[in-house]
Amino acid sequence: MEAVIIGVGLHPFGRFPGKSAMDMGADAVRAALGDAGVSWPQVQAGFVGSLEVYNPDAIVGRLGLTGVPLRGVFNGCATAGTALSLAARAIETGEHDLTIAVGMDKHPRGAFAADPSVAGLPSWYGQTGLYLTTHFFGMKINRYMHDHGITHETLARVAAKNFRNASANDKAWRRTPLSVEEILGSPVLNYPLRQFMYCGPDEGAGAVVLCRADQAHRYAGRPVRVRACALRSRRIGAFEVQSPSLPAGVQAPSPTVDAAREAYEIAGIGPQDVAVAQLQDTDAGSEIIHLAENGLCKDGEQERMMADGETEILGRLPVNTDGGLIGNGEPIGASGLRQIHELVLQLRGTAGARQVPGSPAVGYAHLYGAPGVSAVTILST
Amino acid sequence: MTVRPGTRQIPVADGLFTWPSDRPRLIGAQCAGCGLVGFPAGQACERCGRTEVTEKLLSDRGVLWTFTTQSFRPPSPPYDGADTAETFRPYALGYVELPGEVMVEARLTEPDPARLAIGQQMRLAIVPYSVTADGTEIVTFAFAPVGESTASAPEEA
Numbered sequence: 001m002e003a004v005i006i007g008v009g010l011h012p013f014g015r016f017p018g019k020s021a022m023d024m025g026a027d028a029v030r031a032a033l034g035d036a037g038v039s040w041p042q043v044q045a046g047f048v049g050s051l052e053v054y055n056p057d058a059i060v061g062r063l064g065l066t067g068v069p070l071r072g073v074f075n076g077c078a079t080a081g082t083a084l085s086l087a088a089r090a091i092e093t094g095e096h097d098l099t100i101a102v103g104m105d106k107h108p109r110g111a112f113a114a115d116p117s118v119a120g121l122p123s124w125y126g127q128t129g130l131y132l133t134t135h136f137f138g139m140k141i142n143r144y145m146h147d148h149g150i151t152h153e154t155l156a157r158v159a160a161k162n163f164r165n166a167s168a169n170d171k172a173w174r175r176t177p178l179s180v181e182e183i184l185g186s187p188v189l190n191y192p193l194r195q196f197m198y199c200g201p202d203e204g205a206g207a208v209v210l211c212r213a214d215q216a217h218r219y220a221g222r223p224v225r226v227r228a229c230a231l232r233s234r235r236i237g238a239f240e241v242q243s244p245s246l247p248a249g250v251q252a253p254s255p256t257v258d259a260a261r262e263a264y265e266i267a268g269i270g271p272q273d274v275a276v277a278q279l280q281d282t283d284a285g286s287e288i289i290h291l292a293e294n295g296l297c298k299d300g301e302q303e304r305m306m307a308d309g310e311t312e313i314l315g316r317l318p319v320n321t322d323g324g325l326i327g328n329g330e331p332i333g334a335s336g337l338r339q340i341h342e343l344v345l346q347l348r349g350t351a352g353a354r355q356v357p358g359s360p361a362v363g364y365a366h367l368y369g370a371p372g373v374s375a376v377t378i379l380s381t
Numbered sequence: 382m383t384v385r386p387g388t389r390q391i392p393v394a395d396g397l398f399t400w401p402s403d404r405p406r407l408i409g410a411q412c413a414g415c416g417l418v419g420f421p422a423g424q425a426c427e428r429c430g431r432t433e434v435t436e437k438l439l440s441d442r443g444v445l446w447t448f449t450t451q452s453f454r455p456p457s458p459p460y461d462g463a464d465t466a467e468t469f470r471p472y473a474l475g476y477v478e479l480p481g482e483v484m485v486e487a488r489l490t491e492p493d494p495a496r497l498a499i500g501q502q503m504r505l506a507i508v509p510y511s512v513t514a515d516g517t518e519i520v521t522f523a524f525a526p527v528g529e530s531t532a533s534a535p536e537e538a
Binding site: 110112113114115116122123124126127128129130131132135138139140142143146187188189190191192193236243244245246247248249250 | 393394397409417418419420421427428446447448449450451452453455456457458459460461462472473474475476478479480481482483484485486487488494499510511519521
């Protein structure tokens with residue numbers, strides 16, 4: 001039985017002093033339930049993701065102690081992909097009729113700081129200043145620019161687009177548009193990436209309510225079909241984050257490529273059918289690379305695409321229409337549900353000032369993060 | 382970063398590189414099953430998962446595959462450089478491909494991205510990156526562009 005999304009809820013992303021991640025999560029759940037027109041006791045199972053909240057399933061105490069099975073999930077930046085995938089799978093297998101995916105986080109300011117042991121890495125890797133995921137993004141796009149002729153200006157165009165899209169989104173964090181010149185004038189953090197080309201860790205929450213497709217008519221929300229969910233980890237030879245070494249002479253594609261192929265195959269939908277995409281833009285370079293890795297363009301084509309505005313809301317293939325991670329920041333557990341929230345609004349035709357014209361029918365969501373894991377979700381009307 | 386003669390030095394971790402040594406080498410491991418070379422040693426093979434690996438001293442020359450820079454002091458802990466946010470000096474890091482062996486992620490001795498280029502020849506250098514309260518320097522491995530001299534890995538070596 002196919003799963004459909006009947007409700008989405010999003011707590012704004014940003015900084016909310018004095019408000020806990022779990023309170024944001026509960027707000028997002030209430031919004032999603034309201035959107036779907038269902039009440040909490042109707043929820044038969046849920047999957048809840050967070051980095052900072054050790055017991056995200058404790059959210060049940062704020063929603064009603066109904067005895068519902070809630071499972072905590074975590075896959076780094078792909079956490080929300082796992083929550084949504086399991087919530088859909090629980091319906092597809094026939095185990096449940098109505099489920100929920102929830103994500104919430106509240107990160108301290110600044111770069112993520114953790115002991116390398118949490119990722120199975122040796123202490124010296126952190127002591128000597130190598131354990132920063134941002135290094136990977138700088139190194140991957142530096143090589144990509146070298147191999148495929150991408151310029152610094154194109155990086156800046158991506159960031160400028162995402163800030164511009166965020167300025168039309170009242171739930172986004174960074175809503176002040178920045179020009180290509182301002183972005184190129186900001187300090188280099190990890191060459192070639194500059195301050196305004198990065199997303200920052202922040203706070204926020206999201207929730208998505210799903211039900212069996214044949215029961216969707218009972219609920220208020222206009223259903224959006226879940227066509228595919230795929231999650232893949234890195235293969236040997238992939239150039240991946242947090243790797244003290246990588247094999248020489250062995251090359252494999254990113255897990256994004258693997259997850260994308262699997263998702264397209266499951267959905268029976270091809271890249272040419274995608275009408276709106278949300279791609280992991282941890283930094284401007286990531287969005288450029290992920291366009292190609294998800295099959296949405298060829299390597300190197302991004303240079304022309306950005307110059308021509310093809311990924312703008314009014315372009316051929318709108319990407320990160322709500323501002324993406326660059327405009328919204330990244331509360332890790334919630335980030336992917338923000339993508340789903342945006343795609344659902346776009347497919348319903350209710351995205352307001354940032355609505356993609358022409359009644360988009362297929363939405364594509366992609367996540368990527370440590371330790372080399374990618375999740376892809378394909379939705380359609 | 383240069384190594385001052387007479388200064389007491391300790392490696393950041395045992396088993397990472399041969400030290401002290403006139404010509405230090407990184408200590409990698411080769412899988413007894415599939416032959417894959419990894420670094421650091423002491424782990425299961427990343428390709429086949431076998432735990433039978435043999436120690437292998439890696440080439441001290443390689444080619445810069447990619448690089449980036451670190452322009453602000455990393456969060457500490459885990460970073461334990463003896464600097465402060467004010468005294469921090471930006472560094473570069475990259476992957477150096479040791480031909481036929483492995484690509485190693487390492488600090489680079491040249492911090493200026495304008496003076497680094499993908500494809501350039503690099504060689505291993507052991508450099509101090511921190512210092513303890515009693516003045517003992519903590520050294521780690523890095524790669525230097527070939528042509529740039531450092532005391533620990535002389536060009537003629």
